[in-house]
Amino acid sequence: MKPFKKRQTKVKSFFRSEDMELCQLLLHTDNAFDCLIELGHQGAVQFNNVYDEDRLLNNLYSKKVSQCYEYLRLVENLHNMMVQLHVSEVFYPDVDRENRLREKDLAKYGDRLKRIHVEASAVTEHYYRLDNRRYRMMEHSFAITRANKYMTSDMGSELLYSESTVMGLVQDATTAGAHQSQLNYMIGSIRADKFYSFELLLYRLCSFNLIIRFSEMPTPVYEYHHGQRPEKLRKFAILMMTSSTMLWPKVLKICGHYHVNIYDCPRSASEREEKVRELSQEIVNVEKVLKEAELMRRQILEVAGQDLFIVRVNLRKALKVYELMNRLRLVGGWEVPRYLLAEVYVPSSDVQEVRLILRNASRLSGGADRREAPDEDTDNVEEEEGEEEKQEPQEKKEKKQTQWEETEESEFQPDFQGDMTSRAILLKKTRMVNHMPPTYFRLNRFTRGFQNLIDAYGMADYKELNPAPYTIITFPFLFAVMFGDVGHGILLILFSLIMIRKHKAIEKYQIASTSENEILNILFAGRYIILLMGIFSVYMGFIYNIAMAKGFNIFGSSWSCRYNATTLADPLITLTLDSSDPNFYSGHPYPIGMDPVWAVVGQDSITTTNSLKMKMAIVLGITQMMFGLGLSAANCVLLKKKADLILVVIPQAIFMTCLFCYLVFLIFYKWLVYGGHKPTPYNSACAPNVLITFINMMLMKTEDPPANCNADMYPNERLLEYALVVLALLMIPILLAGKPLYLLRKRRKQQKARDLKPMRRQTIREMRSTMWYSTDDVSEASKQRSVDNEEEFEMSEIWIHSGIHTIETVLGSVSHTASYLRLWALSLAHDQLSDVLWHMVLNKGFANHQPLYYSVPVLMASFFAWAILTVAILVMMEGLSAFLHTLRLHWVEFQSKFFGGAGESFKAFSFPPSNQRS
Numbered sequence: 001m002k003p004f005k006k007r008q009t010k011v012k013s014f015f016r017s018e019d020m021e022l023c024q025l026l027l028h029t030d031n032a033f034d035c036l037i038e039l040g041h042q043g044a045v046q047f048n049n050v051y052d053e054d055r056l057l058n059n060l061y062s063k064k065v066s067q068c069y070e071y072l073r074l075v076e077n078l079h080n081m082m083v084q085l086h087v088s089e090v091f092y093p094d095v096d097r098e099n100r101l102r103e104k105d106l107a108k109y110g111d112r113l114k115r116i117h118v119e120a121s122a123v124t125e126h127y128y129r130l131d132n133r134r135y136r137m138m139e140h141s142f143a144i145t146r147a148n149k150y151m152t153s154d155m156g157s158e159l160l161y162s163e164s165t166v167m168g169l170v171q172d173a174t175t176a177g178a179h180q181s182q183l184n185y186m187i188g189s190i191r192a193d194k195f196y197s198f199e200l201l202l203y204r205l206c207s208f209n210l211i212i213r214f215s216e217m218p219t220p221v222y223e224y225h226h227g228q229r230p231e232k233l234r235k236f237a238i239l240m241m242t243s244s245t246m247l248w249p250k251v252l253k254i255c256g257h258y259h260v261n262i263y264d265c266p267r268s269a270s271e272r273e274e275k276v277r278e279l280s281q282e283i284v285n286v287e288k289v290l291k292e293a294e295l296m297r298r299q300i301l302e303v304a305g306q307d308l309f310i311v312r313v314n315l316r317k318a319l320k321v322y323e324l325m326n327r328l329r330l331v332g333g334w335e336v337p338r339y340l341l342a343e344v345y346v347p348s349s350d351v352q353e354v355r356l357i358l359r360n361a362s363r364l365s366g367g368a369d370r371r372e373a374p375d376e377d378t379d380n381v382e383e384e385e386g387e388e389e390k391q392e393p394q395e396k397k398e399k400k401q402t403q404w405e406e407t408e409e410s411e412f413q414p415d416f417q418g419d420m421t422s423r424a425i426l427l428k429k430t431r432m433v434n435h436m437p438p439t440y441f442r443l444n445r446f447t448r449g450f451q452n453l454i455d456a457y458g459m460a461d462y463k464e465l466n467p468a469p470y471t472i473i474t475f476p477f478l479f480a481v482m483f484g485d486v487g488h489g490i491l492l493i494l495f496s497l498i499m500i501r502k503h504k505a506i507e508k509y510q511i512a513s514t515s516e517n518e519i520l521n522i523l524f525a526g527r528y529i530i531l532l533m534g535i536f537s538v539y540m541g542f543i544y545n546i547a548m549a550k551g552f553n554i555f556g557s558s559w560s561c562r563y564n565a566t567t568l569a570d571p572l573i574t575l576t577l578d579s580s581d582p583n584f585y586s587g588h589p590y591p592i593g594m595d596p597v598w599a600v601v602g603q604d605s606i607t608t609t610n611s612l613k614m615k616m617a618i619v620l621g622i623t624q625m626m627f628g629l630g631l632s633a634a635n636c637v638l639l640k641k642k643a644d645l646i647l648v649v650i651p652q653a654i655f656m657t658c659l660f661c662y663l664v665f666l667i668f669y670k671w672l673v674y675g676g677h678k679p680t681p682y683n684s685a686c687a688p689n690v691l692i693t694f695i696n697m698m699l700m701k702t703e704d705p706p707a708n709c710n711a712d713m714y715p716n717e718r719l720l721e722y723a724l725v726v727l728a729l730l731m732i733p734i735l736l737a738g739k740p741l742y743l744l745r746k747r748r749k750q751q752k753a754r755d756l757k758p759m760r761r762q763t764i765r766e767m768r769s770t771m772w773y774s775t776d777d778v779s780e781a782s783k784q785r786s787v788d789n790e791e792e793f794e795m796s797e798i799w800i801h802s803g804i805h806t807i808e809t810v811l812g813s814v815s816h817t818a819s820y821l822r823l824w825a826l827s828l829a830h831d832q833l834s835d836v837l838w839h840m841v842l843n844k845g846f847a848n849h850q851p852l853y854y855s856v857p858v859l860m861a862s863f864f865a866w867a868i869l870t871v872a873i874l875v876m877m878e879g880l881s882a883f884l885h886t887l888r889l890h891w892v893e894f895q896s897k898f899f900g901g902a903g904e905s906f907k908a909f910s911f912p913p914s915n916q917r918s
Contacts, residue, residue, distance in 0.1 A: 481540055662721070
């Protein structure tokens with residue numbers, strides 16, 4: 001009996017992608033839907049190749065897909081009816097957890113939707129017919145009223161138009177003069193936008209033989225068309241009069257084309273009034289019926305709204321699942337397609353959890369659960385097989401691998417008439433594959449925001465170092481270097497703490513909101529980034545000794561002013577702070593940050609702070625770039641790229657160290673060795689200019705030092721500088737020719753080995769070597785990335801690529817170092833803007849010496865103006881500017897040293913969180 005072997009636990013890491021397992025998933029058609037529903041809620045499985053454009057559909061679930069679309073159409077129709085009646089549907093925030101969909105529920109959803117939709121449509125159609133009838137009676141009543149008013153006097157004393165008068169106006173050329181004609185009436189209603197063309201056409205057809213009068217209805221009218229929403233219209237009531245009956249057929253035909261509603265009009269005034277009263281009574285009766293119909297319609301929709309949100313969410317999940325199942329490969333033949341086969345990627349730490357989910361889903365759907373032992377012991381079997389393979393000779397392993405590959409296609413073609421279980425099976429694939437696994441990092445609420453910053457640039461390659469862990473510190477710190485201010489940092493901290501404390505309420509608002517607030521979503525996703533930016537801004541504010549553009553003196557200044565009043569009054573004397581004079585400088589630096597004296601000394605302050613911030617920007621920039629090169633070396637070691645480490649990374653590090661790290665050394669050496677109270681030649685007067693020294697180093701020239709000062713900062717300085725320059729220049733040929741020559745030598749070795757070894761039979765694996773695996777929404781360039789055992793060599797392209805890389809390394813080292821000077825520039829701009837707002841706005845209120853009734857309102861107005869401008873300009877605009885500059889420094893200057901960013905993200909089959917916009 002073999003001793004029990006403890007399974008090795010794989011650690012979940014944020015620094016590199018989690019280990020991915022390539023597996024084959026076998027689903028039974030009876031429970032495939034329920035299994036995929038559970039996997040979608042879990043979000044731990046990525047299906048390969050299913051969304052390729054050339055993917056063949058199995059068409060087994062095409063009817064199900066069409067059925068889901070039909071059900072969703074019914075849901076949308078019910079939703080539109082509810083919106084029209086202002087009936088709100090009940091929102092369930094926990095629908096994803098409490099209302100899991102099962103395949104057997106779809107039939108219930110369909111029956112209930114159809115029944116409710118038929119009832120709601122019938123009641124709605126009945127309501128529309130009644131309402132349409134009511135509007136027609138209103139039009140009829142209004143048309144009779146206007147016609148009666150036209151034919152009679154307004155007050156009963158004056159006759160507007162008598163029948164004889166109208167007969168005199170209407171002339172019919174076809175009627176004999178002796179023949180007594182009778183005036184004919186016709187009333188109706190027409191859309192206002194069609195009336196004028198209708199009137200013009202009648203005039204051209206009938207000339208003066210027809211009189212037409214119109215009047216606009218006082219209220220708009222709704223017209224209902226089958227299958228469409230009600231249309232709100234302006235309508236005219238029209239009265240047409242003529243003495244010839246021969247014109248009416250033509251007029252009626254034109255009315256039909258213009259959709260004119262024709263109504264009967266009694267000839268006598270008393271009959272017209274009686275008709276109006278009858279129509280009014282009918283309108284009242286119809287309105288009563290309409291109220292009852294609307295109440296019934298509202299009740300039906302309220303019942304439908306109780307679970308309409310749940311039905312919509314679950315139907316969209318079902319549609320996504322059926323579309324996926326329609327793309328999986330059938331196993332078992334076309335006549336009896338009982339199994340679906342898919343190739344999936346699963347994080348190694350989630351394999352057992354996925355198997356447990358599949359087992360539980362099979363049980364809930366009524367699937368068999370008999371043969372559990374093989375699935376549970378799969379890992380142990382694979383480990384034992386792996387140990388046996390290690391002990392077998394290479395030829396036996398190759399023969400065994402070939403036999404396994406040849407029988408792979410028939411492995412999942414069993415005799416399904418036996419006792420094969422209907423439970424889903426997840427098997428790991430042990431053979432080598434020729435495609436790169438996807439990259440997956442397990443994130444939480446804190447790390448997700450920083451990872452989003454990296455993913456916006458590019459996805460890390462599989463097992464490549466992730467820049468996000470280091471960005472957690474470097475990003476807010478470099479932001480604070482440009483934004484450093486205690487007061488502004490506290491504002492950022494307060495804003496972020498509010499979002500962190502109210503995160504549950506904000507999440508509920510985002511779920512329940514019917515429209516997406518992009519600004520709130522961005523700020524809420526980066527709340528921890530804002531918190532760290534605020535904390536580091538407070539820290540840098542203490543280093544700069546500045547809070548809202550004002551310095552603060554906590555420990556007492558190390559400087560003092562000993563000028564008397566006479567000296568201060570003399571305009572010809574230049575006043576400076578002499579660091580070599582103990583009367584001005586005590587020799588003890590300020591404990592934390594800059595001395596508060598530099599906030600009040602004018603031009604000397606700008607000179608001193610500019611020098612400090614410029615040197616600090618260079619130091620920070622070179623430090624971060626060298627750290628990036630260190631990560632690049634770690635990448636080469638972890639990914640076993642020894643040639644890249646020796647021929648690319650190490651020469652780059654030596655080049656940067658010899659030139660730019662030496663520049664950092666000069667800065668720190670000058671700060672430590674030279675000082676105000678130190679004796680000559682190490683006092684401030686003999687301190688060399690670091691920039692001039694570095695330029696002379698590159699040009700290999702010397703300059704005469706000032707009197708009583710040393711030519712070199714330390715012994716044999718020039719000799720060391722020349723050696724560093726020569727060593728840096730020697731790295732350029734290695735960068736240019738090292739990797740191409742290595743690849744050429746490797747190619748010749750492989751060619752010689754192929755010539756000595758006869759060609760072997762092409763195996764199934766070699767036949768599949770051109771297959772690429774991808775997921776949906778992956779770019780074409782990412783689809784063509786593969787892990788090939790044999791590389792294709794084009795020496796011209798290799799030399800061109802090497803030359804471009806060498807030029808980019810040499811010139812980029814200079815340009816990237818200069819790019820970090822934006823830390824100094826943005827910090828200076830932020831400081832000056834703060835100072836301007838303080839002196840030009842708030843200080844005006846403090847400097848006001850008018851009476852209280854005048855000075856207090858002025859102070860309040862200046863304070864509110866200063867506060868608004870501070871938040872709008874310094875915190876929001878300057879903060880956004882510093883954020884974008886920091887982002888560029890990380891994307892270009894830092895990540896270009898080690899980060900490829902050309903990997904494929906892990907696109908798990910999952911359902912997005914349900915909200916009101918679902």
